[in-house]
Amino acid sequence: MAKKKIIIIGGGAAGFFCAANLDESKYDVLILEQNSDVLQKVKISGGGRCNVSHACFDPRELVGFYPRGNKELLSVFHKFQPGDTMDWFETRGVALKIENDNRIFPESNSSQTIIDAMTKEVSRKKFEVKTQAVVSAIEKTGEKFMVKSGAGDFTADYLIYCTGSSPKSLKLIQTLGHKIVEPVPSLFTFNIKNETLKDLMGTSFPHAEVSIPALKAEESGPMLITHWGLSGPAILKISAWKARELAAVKYQFEIFVNFLGISRDEVLDLLKDYRTQNPKKTIGASKIFNITTRFWHRILWLSKVNLDKNISTLTTKEVEIIVTNLCENVMKVTGKSTYKDEFVTAGGVDLKEINFKNMSSKIVDGLYVAGEVINIDAVTGGFNFQACWSEAWLMAQDLNA
Template sequence: MKEYDVIIVGGGAAGFFAAINIAEQNSSLRVLILERGKEGLTKVKVSGGGRCNVTHAEFIPQELVQNYPRGEKELLGPFHKFMTGDTIDWFEKRGVELKIEDDGRMFPISNSSQTIIDCFLSEADKHQVEVLYNHSVKSISNKNETFQIETTQGVFSSKKVLIATGSNPKIWKLLEGFGHNISQPVPSLFTFNIKDERINDIPGVVAKDVEVKVLETDLWSEGPLLITHWGLSAPSILKLSAFGALELAKRDYKFQIEINFIKRSFNDCLSELKELKQNLAKKAVFKSTQFQLPKRLWHKLVLASNMNEETRWADLNKSQLERLAGQLTQAIFDADGKSTFKEEFVTAGGINLKEVNFKTFESKFVKNLYFAGEVLNIDAVTGGFNFQNAWTGAYIAAQNISN
C-alpha cells in the first residue's frame, strides 16, 4: 500500500487546481491525483468549443452568485476569498493571459484549451504532484483518521482526501457510506426540442433579445434566442434549463413556453401595428420586416397570422392584427424533450450543501474529507461560471489542506 499526505480523487479542473495549490503552498506534502480515465482534464479540453471558457468577467460576489441556480447562497462567502480577479491573476502569474469577450466570457488569449491543460500539467510536474491515470476508485474507508482508497490498480492511503470527481454516481454512492445525502442528479444545461412550422426550416436565425416563460411555472428568462435544427437554444433558453432543471425534469421535458419576441406588451404592439397599417398601407406585410426582427423569423410569424405573402397592410382586419400582435408578444411553443448543449454535460445534483462547511469545503461528517467542483450540488448557467466554482472550491480546500 502506497502512502501519501493528500489524495485527490478526480483529475479534472477542480482536482488539478487543488493539487497544484496544495503542493505549492506546502512543498513537504506528498500529493497524489487518482484519475479513472486514460487522461485528465477532459472537460477543460472540450469547454467553450475547445477554447476553454475559464471564467466570466463578473467582479462583484453578490452579482456573480446570481448565476448559480444551486449554490447561490453557499458561494457568497467563498467568492469573497477567491473569485474572478484571483483566477485571472493566478493564470497570469503562470504565463497564461486571459481575454474578455463581448458577452463577458473569458478565454486564454491563445483561444486554445490546450494552453490551460499545458499550464496545469507543467505546474503539477514542477511541484511534484503525482498523477495516476486508469485508476478507478472502488472503495474509500476511514480507520484511525487514515483514509484507505482501493482502486482498480492498487490500494493507497492518506490523512487527507479531496473528492473532485464531478457528477459521478459511483463516487456519490461511496460518499453515502459516510452518511452524506445526495441530491438526485438531473441535467441542467440543455436546449429545448420543438417541432413547429414557425421555426422548422430557419435554423441559425437569432432573435437578439426576447423574453421566455415556461407556462404554469414561475420560470422566465430573457436574452438572445437561437433557432436550431431541433428547436431552440442560446442564453435565454439555457438560463431557463438551468434554473428550471428540477421542475422540467419533473415534467419529463414536456411543457409549453411563451415567447415575447419584441419585449413589448400585447397592447403596445397592437397600437404600433395599427399605425403601420396607416403608414405602410400599400406595402406587403410579409416584405416589411418590423421591430428589428430577423427577416426570416418575421416572414414565419406573418404567415402564422393568417396572411399570405401578398397581404397588404391596408387590407389587414382586426383579427389578423391581433393575431400578429399575439405571435410577436405571446407566441406559444410545445417543447418535447431536450438536447445536450454542445459538450457541456452539466448536472444539477450532488452532495447536499448543508453537509459541507463552506469556509473550508470540508465535510461536516468526516474530518479531513474535502470536496470541490460539481461533486457538490452546485451548478451554473453557461459562460465560465461552472469553472469559477471549481477554482474557488479547490483553492479554499487547498489552503486548509496545506496548513
C-alpha cells in the same frame, strides 16, 4: 519531518486547480483520474476555447448566477473570485480577455493554454498523476484513507474528492456517510416540434423572453432555433433555475415565447407606425422588426396572411394574430437535449454537510469535497468553472496553513 500524503480523486478543474495550489514542501500528492486524459471538460468547454470565468467581480452579484449554492458560495467568493482567477492564470503567463458578453477566455482562444498552465504547475511540484485509474472503494481506517483503484491501492492522510456528478462517484462518497441530493440535469435545451420553428435551424433572436406559467418562471436573453427546438441563454437559464421542477413534470410542459422581447402594445405601435410611413409596401417585403426575412415570412404564413398583401389593407384581426404569433407564441415542450458537451447536473452532496470556510466534510475528518459532486450548479457563462477554482483554492489554503 515526513511529508503527508494527499490523494485527489478526479483530475478535472477542481482537482487539478487544488493540486496546483498545494504546498509541495508539505505534501506528496497523487491525482487519480478515471479517463485517459485529465481536464477533459476544460478541453471541450466554450467550443474548445475554455470559458474560464465571468467578469463579475462583486460576490453578492456573482452568487445570483447559481440556482443552487448561492448562499453558501457568498463567503467562498469573498475569498477567491473571478479577478483572483484572472490573476492566477496571468501570473503563470496565460493572457486572458473579457468578451462583450463578459465571458472570460484565454487570448489564445485555446483551452490547451489553460490546461498547460495547470499541468505545468502540478508537474513542477513533482506531484503524481495516474489516468485510467477508476476508484472502486474508499475506506477510512483510523486517521488514514484506503483507496482501491484500477491503478493500484493507495493510502493517504487527506482525501480530496472532485469527481463530478456521475452516479458511481456519488455512490462512492455515500459509502463514507454523505447524504446525496438526487441529481437531475440542469442547463439543457428544449425539444419542441412546432410549425413556427420548422426548418429554421440557426435563426437567432437577440432579446427573446420565455416563460413557463405553470412554474411561474420567466427568463430573457438571446435565443436560438435548433434542429431539436429552442436553445440559447434564455432557454438555458430557465432550465437551470427550474431543473428540479422540470424533471418532476418529465420535461412535458408549455412555454410562452416572445421572439421580440417587447410588449404586445409596443409591437402594435411599431406595426402601425410602419404602416403609416409605408402604405404602399407589401407585408412580405416589410422590415418592421429585428428578425430574419425567413422567420417573418413564417409568422405571416402561420397567421394566414398573404405575403403580397398590401400592408395598408391588413385587417385588425390579421394584425392581432401576427402580434400573438410574434410575442405570445405558446409551444409544447416534449423533452430535453444536452447543451453541447457541457453536461451539468443539479444535485450531489448535501450542502449542509460541507464546511464552506474550507470545503471540508462535516461528516468525515480529513475529507474535502469540491466541484460538481456537490449540489451546486450555475447558468452557462463560465460560472461553473469559477465555483471549481474558488472551492479548490480554499481547500489548498486550508491544507497549506
